[in-house]
Amino acid sequence: MSAPLVFVLDDDAAVRASVLNLLAADGIDARGFAAGADFVRQARPDTPACLVCDMKMPELDGLDVASILARQGCELPIIFMTGHGTIPMTVQAMKAGAVEFLTKPVVPDELLRAVRDALALDEARLALRRELAALRQRHESLTPRERETMTLVIGGLLNKQVADALGVSEIMAKTHKRKVMEKMGARSLADLVRYAERLQISQARSR
Structure with missing residues (x-):
């Protein structure tokens, strides 16, 4: 299985660079995006992955991105970040499939823990998808x-x-x-x- 990959989606260049640097320092391969439209055009990698995503962005915000992924049948675990967290927003995020909801400025250790948990979840999901594909092939x-x-x-x-x-x-x-x-x-x-x-x-x- 290929190495895990983390997507970082945030229109704030400084925040995006900070998260990418944090992940790189921890030995995690990561790829940054400034706009939701650019990210949703990405093909789903055949490797454990997750998305670290800002909630508030121009054009496509975090919930829009989550909705598009759901329509695409993509179960990519999402870690939402926001500088303006509220209880209703947290509820919305969880309903959209978020595995974690962090408030900016994000505590580095909390983000790393959330990323590791999300990657472990996706690794398990990916293993199940591969097992099911193999079973279908045998049945065929x-x-x-x-x-x-x-x-x-x-x-x-x-x-x-x-x-x-x-x-x-x-x-x-x-x-x-x-x-x-x-x-x-x-x-x-x-x-x-x-x-x-x-x-x-x-x-x-x-x-």
Whole structure:
């Protein structure tokens, strides 16, 4: 996995430089942006990342940026900063998906802690996204008959019931089941059921 990356979005050049320098001193790779429009055009990196974002900016403010990211399906953790924090603003920020809300001037240790927590969160999310992508790829490798077998097996049907539902012999049903287990990388029925839940595959239950 590539090194973590932090995006710093603030129209105040001095604040932006200060945050970038703080992160660099802590060994964290960071990239600065002065305008929300420039940032939202950035492609989502395939690496753990987070956004340190000023709330009040011309044109696109912090909440606008969060809204655009949400529409793009981007779950990038956001750490909001503001020099004019209020309780309603904090509530708005949290509803927009903020993982932290800091008041300027930001305490360096608080910002570093928030960044580390956000990167850890995104690393976990990224791992789950990659795992789900791998599961989808395995499921796509199944033949139509094997997919049908999988829905029957995860529904708790016995081999004879699977065979009857498929209109094949019990030996053939066992063969289909074995191939499903192998292709899906499942070591047990519990594994297969868990993978099906992740893929939101419906179960076919016995009557």
